[in-house]
Each structure stands twice: as C-alpha cells, then as structure tokens.
Amino acid sequence: MRLLAASCLALSLVAGLATAPVRAQEIAGNAAVTGAGSTFAFPIISKWAVGYQRWKAGGGDYPAPNSGLEDPPAGPVLDYEPSGSLAGTMRAREGAVDFGASDAPLNSAELAKLGLGQFPIVIGGVVAVVNLPGVAPGEIKFTGPLLADIFLGKVSTWSDPAIKAINPTLKLPDAPIAVVRRSDGSGTTFNFTAYLSRVSPDWKDKVGSDLLVKWPVGAAAKGNDGMAQTVKQTANAIGYVEFAQALQAKLSYASIQNRAGQFIKPEPLAFQAAASSATWSGTTDFDQLLVDAPGETAYPMVVTVFAQMKKSGGSQRSRATLNFLQWALERGAADAAHLGYVPLPSSLVSDIKAYWATSFKFSS
Secondary structure (H helix, E strand, C coil), X not given: CHHHHHHHHHCCHHHHHHHCCCCHHHHCHHHCEEEEECCCCHHHHHHHHHHHHHHHHCCCCCCCCCHHHHCCCCCCCEEEECCCHHHHHHHHHHCCCCEEEECCCCCHHHHXXXXXXXXXXXXXXXXXXXXXXXXXXXXXXXXXXXXXXHHXXXXXXXXXXXXXXXXXXXCCCCCECEEEEECCCCHHHHHHHHHHHHHCHHHHHHCCCCCCCCCCCCEEECXXXXXXXXXXHCCCEEEEEEHHHHHHCCCEECEEECCXXXXXXXXXXXXXXXXXXXXXXXXXXXXXXXXXXXXCCCCCCEEEEEEEEECCCCHHHHHHHHHXXXXXXXXXHHHHHHCCCECCCHHHHHHHHHXXXXXXXXXX
C-alpha cells in the first residue's frame, strides 16, 4: 500500500446541501472547517477560504435585508494546516480533521480500508526551479532523464556536457549543483518521482516513487514554501515546487521536454493540455495521475489535488465541509486560474457531486 509504505519511512447529501442552508456562525469561529495536508494546494485553499467567508457573511446567493445585523461577519471559516500530503491522509483517516488534502491519490482498496472517500479539487503543475545568475524563467531546459540524473547525483555540475548540449546559448557557472529536495511526506514529491520513474529506468530502479523516498543527494527542505525559500537562498541550487509557489517566490523555472519531444514552459494552458487527457469516468474514486501525459503541448509534470474525507461522520461538520468545497469548485475557478492552477471542468464537478451523493452517508 502506498500510504503504508510512506508511513514506514516516516514512521441524499447533494440534495441536503441545497435544502439545508448553513449559517455563517455554524461554520465559522469555533466550528470552523478543519483541514490538513497538501502544501501544493495551500495558496488556493487559503484564497478560497477568504472568498467563502465573505460570501457567507454577505448572505450567500440570496442575502436578506439587514442580514449583516442578523448574521454578522464571523471568524475564519477554515483552519487548514499545510502539513504535507502524507500527514493530510493520516489525519483524515484518524478523523482529526474534516478533510485531508493530498496530491497522491489512494486506490479504492486503500480508501476502503481507511474508511475514506476521495475526489479532485484542483489541478496544477510541479516545476523544476533554479537559482542561477542571468537565467530567466522558462529559459533553462531539461529532459526527463537529465533531471533524473541531476537528482541521482550523476550530473553534479552546471558545466556538465549533458546540460550544455540542450542549453548551448546559456552562460552557466562551472560550479557544483546544489540539489534541494523535500524532507516531509509530500504529494509534490510523489508526482515528481512518479514522473522521473516513467522517464528514467535508472531512477525507477534506484529510487522509485512515493511520498517519501531515499534521496541519493541533496539538502532537505520542508513544504513547498520551505523548498522555494531554500532554493532562493542557495546559490546554484535546483529544486521542485508547485507553480504558484515559484511565481510568488520569483524563482526561475525550467522548460521540460514532454513525451512528444517538445520543450514545454510551465503555464496553465500547458497544464490544461495535460489534464485534457484524463479519463475520470473510467475510475471508481478518481484515482489517476496526470504526469507524462500525451499531447504536443502538454506539460509533463501535472498534478491533481484530492480531498479525502471520512465516509461516515457527524452531519453538521460534514455538511459544512462539503458546503465549503462545493463553493470552491463552483465559484472558486477564477481564483484558481489567477494563481496559476487549472480549475476543474464543469463535467468533472458534476461527477464529483454525484460521487458525494452515493459515497458519503452522514448521520441525520
């Protein structure tokens, strides 16, 4: 089991949502929805929480006159801890939070053992980031096998002929490559190593793919924000982060060669091109990876973030959680796109709401 392997290394609901409105105070303050997990999704989840709070305080879709006096603005609607995907899954399993967020999907057998349901909430990209003088975003290029060799320690200097061969016009330093990698149980790591395992037999044999792996080289950093800051503070460094984190930290990122042989700059349109290859209808619990997707314009390191929730639980908190997530899926698309994520298509949102109705059974 993927979750257990990582742990060893680390040690009528849709209808109810429509007919049982929830007041702001029932979700906010001491009753705030609790979540934990993905640092990849932390920027957009934080943005959604602010937007949802304002929407609820304003009376929802049908604000009543003087509703501000009857239902005054309350405290935060969400208490979310960006603790990493592995921690998110484990805390959801234990019922310590209302939902976990993970970039590493569990299969149906794993979910059944843990008593969890799982569904997508947003799509984004993992980018290789560098701290090199004079190198602009998207300017340096890597093939998948070359990226694997760098994180294996086989290519250890920026002047290596393998790097120069595909970056002949770049002025790169004759200096050691400072590799930075994640220390925590990370869905970003899971997808990054899943991609490397698909394009490099050597990586697959020596390291493999998981939320935690035994890295051959590199300095440790915790979380996407920790990775971004470590790379930013380390000369000649390379690491991997979520696209929005790279933008916020003003880091230079690489263009990566995709399956069609094209070097693709990470951007939402390229993430969308990869996401369009997904066949969600062929899955039971949306268990699907988007790395190394086909297509001329598809970026090869695309990630889906999943919410994981107990299939049975307290009615009020569970309904409050799905109220928030439904708002995010239906009304949070513009915020997601603004931060560099890809919102879920409306057809997938409809599938998710149908999944809620059949998968989650809460007490009345």
